[in-house]
Amino acid sequence: MDPILSVKDLNLWYGDHQALRSINVNIPANQITALIGPSGCGKSTFLKTLNRMNDLIPSVRITGEVNFRDQNIYDPSVDVTGLRRQIGMVFQKANPFPMSIYDNVAYGPRTHGVRNRAKLDEIVETSLQSAAIWDEVKDRLKTSALGLSGGQQQRLCIARALAVEPEVLLMDESTSALDPISTSKIEDLAAELKSRYTVVMVTHNMQQAARISDKTAFFLLGELVEFGGTEQMFSDPTDKRTEDYITGRFG
């Protein structure tokens, strides 16, 4: 299968500190790829390179390529706002805007120029349905998003990301602050979304990676140690460091 994201010899420095070392990986389309590794291993940094979120940090320097459908996203000609529309992100902590549920979801499409009320209504409904939260909020779309529970807020954030019709959804520990029921809803959601989107997720929860991802990447000290099919990684990893980490005998 052709990769949707092809990373070539990617290095990243925060000032003098090298946080990513010569990363090479092909991320397949319409699959869930999980990034695992101990704190500080570079997995979140790597995730953020995939839609240039690290651009916002002044001391960052990046070399190498991240090709999204054959276009290097670090090419100066790339429109970063457009890129982030195609490659959306959901964060660890749900961060709804202090506005209504409806306006949260409509925010992205409005920014991209959608003004037609009926069209916006349709986008809001489909996005909330795709994020498996429509039934819970359809009668209170005009109320504040801040009144939702943590799990609902996170699904609202996913709906907001989906509203601009991205191709890739990046999730940075998006369930780590949620209870098991909300976590399970978001995991089910990720599994459904992969038929239409590519999902790349950072998770500290190894069981979560084993449960829902198709591919797993193990990072350690800024290196991509092992990348492969999740089942293989969790039953018979190739690298001793992967084995030690996932079996909890690391260090």
Next chain:
Amino acid sequence: MRTQFDEQLERLHLELIRMGALCEDAISAAAKALLEQDAALADKAREAEEEIDRAESDVERLCLQLLLRQQPVAKDLREISSALKMISDLERIGDQAADIAELSGYVADASDAGRTHIGDMARATISMVTDSVDSFVKRDLELARAVCAADDKVDALFQDVKKEIVGMISTDSSKGELALDLLMVAKYFERIGDHATNVAEWVEYSLTGVHSNNN
């Protein structure tokens, strides 16, 4: 790291060693009951078989507890899932030893037909069972593979016994029933060899991630 888990894995090893030792006792008692016509040893084999069944439940419970509480992956997962498969084979070995003990009462008049080779089969299968469990506990791939290879010897012994039994029938056709009982005994030993081989194959999977049957 994971001290408690490692201690529980150690306990699993000890339980398996105990179950393996019970299997050896059962086979040895059944073989002696047969060859020495000792009814007390036949009882001992049956008692060992019941103890093996209890050991199987204990190990099974321990494995399920480890799966539930430790959510093992990689080599830990392979080790525990292999243990779960191995105990089914060890339990069958216990059954077959008890079956041999059961038949020992019916072959009292056995001539020497098959006797030597049946004794050889008993010794060979006992060492296969010992080595298969040892290979798991010591994580010894070579030993596990040696067990698989040893099964050929047991199969050859079975063929020898079969030939001798055929010879026995052709010289004295009145020994038909005895011949069948002896053949059953030899077949049970041959099956014990197969089960020990299964155990060794699971050890190989546990150590390498590849089960030889899937090649």
